[in-house]
Every structure is written in C-alpha cells, then in structure tokens.
Amino acid sequence: MIDAETARERVVAAADRLFYARGVQAVGMDAVRDGSGVSLKRIYALFPSKEDLVVAVLRHRTERWNAGIAGAVEGAGTPRERLLAVFDFLADWFREDDFRGCAFINVFGELGSGSARVAEAVREQKASFGRQVADLVRAAGGPDHLAPQLVLLAEGAQTTAAIAHDPGAATHARAAADTLIRCALGEAEGTAAA
Template sequence: MDSKSTSEVREKLLETTEDLIYRNGIHATGMDLLVKTSGVSRKSIYKYFGTKDELVAEVLKRRDERWMDWFRTEVERAETPEARLLEIFSVLKGWFESSGFRGCAFINTAGETGDPQDPVRLVAKEHKEKLLEFVKEICQQYGAADPDALARQLLVLIDGAITVAHVLGDFNSADSAKEVMRTLLVK
C-alpha cells in the first residue's frame, strides 16, 4: 500500500469514526459498525490504532484543533474585548442552530468514561483547559480584576449553554448565558 492510499484510508477511518461517535456515542459505535461504515478492515483499524480508545482519542484531538480554530476565529471577529466576551454566546448560538448539532463532543464522550485517566477523558480535559485559557486571554484583555475567576465563571456559562441547548433543545440558552455574562462584566 503506497503512502497516499495509507493516508487516505487513515483519513477515511478518522472522519467516519468522528461522525459515528458524535452522532451515536462511543459505546454505540462498535468495531463492526466502524468496519461497515468506513470500509476499512478491522485489521487495518488495529494497524493504525492499537485500541478503539486510541482511535477515539485521536478523533477528539483532531476535533479539538478544528473546533478551537473555528471558535477563536469567530469570536475574535468582534472588535473589543468586551464585545468578544459577549460574542462567545452569539457564536455558540449559531453553532446550536446549525444542522447536526449534538452538543459538545468532549462533554458527551467524557460522560461515557468513568476513569479520569481514560485517554478519551484526558483529551476532553485538555480541550476544556484550552477553552478556559482562550477565555482567560479575553478576560485579561478586557481588564477584569480577576481574569482567572471570570474565565472560570464564563466556562461554566459556556458549557451550561451547550448542555441546555443539546439536552432541552433550547438554543436560546446562549442568549440567557449572554445576559448572565453582561452582569459579570464589571472590572
């Protein structure tokens, strides 16, 4: 197998796995379904990734990079730090209203793992830490008296809005979180 076809097979497997995991969850996405849907043999799957957990962790790492790049770009379109803090929720609402929204892949997958040291859970934790750092950067630019505390409060609002949008189907949770954010914007 040449390197191009190896790369294509690996890419197909990662894309298929991400789609299935995001739609159905880790446990509902068995190896038989991955083989059937991706067209990649079980032997090849284990060649590229030693375990299903390694495959899912790699999928989540890629999603983290893509999601954070998208989120950062969208939020940073706002001109001032205060506008960026509020824009977070406009960006989230647009995501909630997009086709295929099924909540946060990192919250969803972390909820399927009981062990805090599980590779999937560790990737989810890293994602939330990156999100927290990004939000903290904006809080520092804003001049918050305690940027760390404000960023932590904001992360709770972000994840709360995502969860309410996913579980209750209430996309206005982003608007509600934005209103709470306005009350926190005191230097």
C-alpha cells in the same frame, strides 16, 4: 491505495460523526469501516484499540473547537465583543441539525470513569478552552475570576441546549455573560482608577 495520513483522516472523521450521533459504545468498528471506506485491518494498524481511536477523535474535535472559537473571536471588534463572540459561536452551533451537545461531555459520561486516557483528553480540551477565555479576559483588561465564570456559562449552555433541545440557551448565557463582563470590567476600571 490511500496513504496512511488520508486513511487516518477518513477514519477519524467517520468515527467522529458516528460517535457524536450514536455514542461511542453503540458504534462498532465495522460501522467505522463502512463509514470511512478503510478496511478493518488498516484501521487497527492505525488505531490498535477503540480507545486509541476515541482519543484521536477527541484531539481532532479539540482542534476544530479551538479553530471555531478563534474564528468567531477574530471577526469581533472590541475586547468585550470578542468575549461575547464565544456565545455567538455557541448559538450558531446549537442551531445545527445534528447538535447533540458537547462531544467531550458526552464521551466523558460514557467512558471517563473507565478510561484514564479519554478522561485526560477531555480534561485537556476543557483546560484549553479555559485558557482561550482567560486570554480574551486578559486582553479585555478583566479580572482573572471572570474567565472561569464565563467558561461555566458556556459549558452550562451546551448541556442545557442539548438536554432541553433549546438553542436559546446560548442567548441566555450570552446575556448573563454580558452582565458579568460589564460588572467585571467596571470593577477592573474602578480598581485601576483607585
């Protein structure tokens, strides 16, 4: 018998794969059982409702997203390159065979209006990403208004890449981000010199 933490991890990982591939509403708990190898009784002991499982999957995805962004940024040199590394991270992700867009946007589209907890988990992830980018902007000496602009480019690239099946959306978003960064940092430098 596997311990509760291992069972929880297996269930969340299986549900994550299935929800991302098929959508939350199309996946029954029997499929999660089959994908995880954990009995339904145990699954419901860990997650009393499907909504509980969806929220756990979203929190797991938030951790993975934050770690992915942090890893991409860590390998970059200058503060400007660190900002652009966000878009390089997206480019790599968009080229993955199973890319279906942003899981948070997908789940929000499916369940956000009917589940306050799901909507809140999605909003928490989007706010967390905004804080990551704002921290990078501050480290680069950029103005506060740059962070939400870069976040919008990243979010738009995710949606465009998914709908158009075009991983090149990351390249276009990166080029636009580079222009915004150059203008904003020039503006910040000009303000500092004044």
